[in-house]
Amino acid sequence: MTSLTFPFKAPACNGELIDVVPGCIKWLRMPLPMALDHINLYLVRDGEGWRMIDTGFDTAATRELWTRILPRLDAPITGIVCTHHHGDHCGLAGWLTEKLRVPLYMSRAEYFAMRLVHDTSFDSWEERTYFRHAGMSEAQVAELPQALQLFALASPPARAYRRLREGETLVIGSHQWQLRGGEGHSPEHISLYCSELGVLLSGDQLLGRISPNVGVLPFEPEANPLKDWLISLEHIGELPEETLVLPAHELPFYGLRTRARELQQHHFRVLERVLTHCAERPDTAYGLSQRLFPGRSAALENILAVGETMAHLAYLLKQCRVQRILTAQDSYRYQVCGI
Ligand SMILES: [Zn+2]
Ligand SMILES: [Zn+2]
Structure with a gap:
């Protein structure tokens, strides 16, 4: 297997602009208030402006x-494309569209997910049931609404959007960008691929060094997001290996197919580890998450680890490789089938 190459050094998180495709695409970084401390944003030349x-x-x-x-750009912003609804990607979409009076482009599911995240209280019987079923204690569950507030959008979301759809083309300036759908990390993630430039704006669908979070979420507790994610990786992995991937986190890279395969294999390895742990000792999703991802203790880290563990358990449940039993404590205990 070939390895990835990283042709650019990271800019500082201070608005410094790097020409990743001279005359056509600029890259900048902004800080994030979490363990993953930055996001990559891009400006794509759009005629007399920038998208x-x-x-x-x-x-x-x-x-x-x-x-x-x-004000330092040589041309105005013509529109804003958000790859998906997570706060690091669209958190400022409402503020910017209001300030600049330009359209927002998103897929439909992501647009409505963004509006939902703005309104949610994160403190419902459904959410408490989800975490209790996962095996978290009442005291841990009581801490969660506070931790989950980080995901709430601080400012009102944009009130209108233009729809991006998988399979369609978005024209930006003189280039055509194919819209590639992805599921599993978020409901209808859109990546943009330009064959003429040989560039993929991959959002969170393909990252060079980290594995994007794939989790079962409280509002859809019986989902199987890992299945969707693996299919999406299969699709994006069909693009040419020599594509320059411009991701939303970490460094731009070459090695698209290699990376898509690495990410798939990462999940296959986690699935095997989940099976091994369940065979050694049947456990709850929370218990398994502590064994799979030791050393995480902050409430938010626990939530992400539980969601990720649940995603692997849901995949194995659907394949009848594990089964779950509801205990007297109202939590599900997972064991390998046949025990
Ligand atoms: Zn994301
Ligand atoms: Zn992200």
Whole structure:
């Protein structure tokens, strides 16, 4: 298997602009208030302007950065494309569309997910049931609404959008960008591929060094997102290996097919580890998450680890390789089939 190559050094998280495709695509970074401490944003030449790809997380620091960067650009922003609804990607979409009066482009499911995240209380019987079923204690569950508030959008989301659809083409300036759908990390993630430039704006669908979170979420507790994710990786892995991948986190890279395969294999290995743990000692999703991802203790880390563990368990459940039993504590205990 060939390895990945990383042709650019990272810019500082201060609005510095790097020409990744000279005259056509600029790259900048903004800070994130979490363990993953940055997001990559891109500006794509759009005739006499620039089309923005993702916006950054809504904080005073990122608003300040945009306020400094926008007047220094040689042309105005013509529109904003958000790859998906996570706060690091679309957190400033409402603020920017209001300020600039330009359209927002998103897939339909991501647009409505964005509006839902803005409204949710994160404290419902459905959410508490999900975490209790996963094996978390009442005290842990009580801490969660506070931790989950990080995902709530701080400012009102944009009230209108233009729809991006898998399989269609988006024209930006003189280039055609194919819209590639992805599921598993978020409901209808859109990546943009331009064959003429040999560039994929991959959002969170394909990252060079980290594995994007694939989790079962409380609002759809019986979902099988890992199945969707593996299929999406299969599809994106059909693009040419020599494509320059411009991801939303970490460094741009070459080695698209290699990376898609690595990510699939990562999940196959986690599935095997889940099976091994379940065979050694049947456990709850929370218990298994602690054994799979030791050393995580913050409430938010626990939530992500539980969701990721549940995604692997759901995949194995659907394949009848594990089964679950509801215990007297109202949590599910998972064991390998046949025990
Ligand atoms: Zn994301
Ligand atoms: Zn992201």
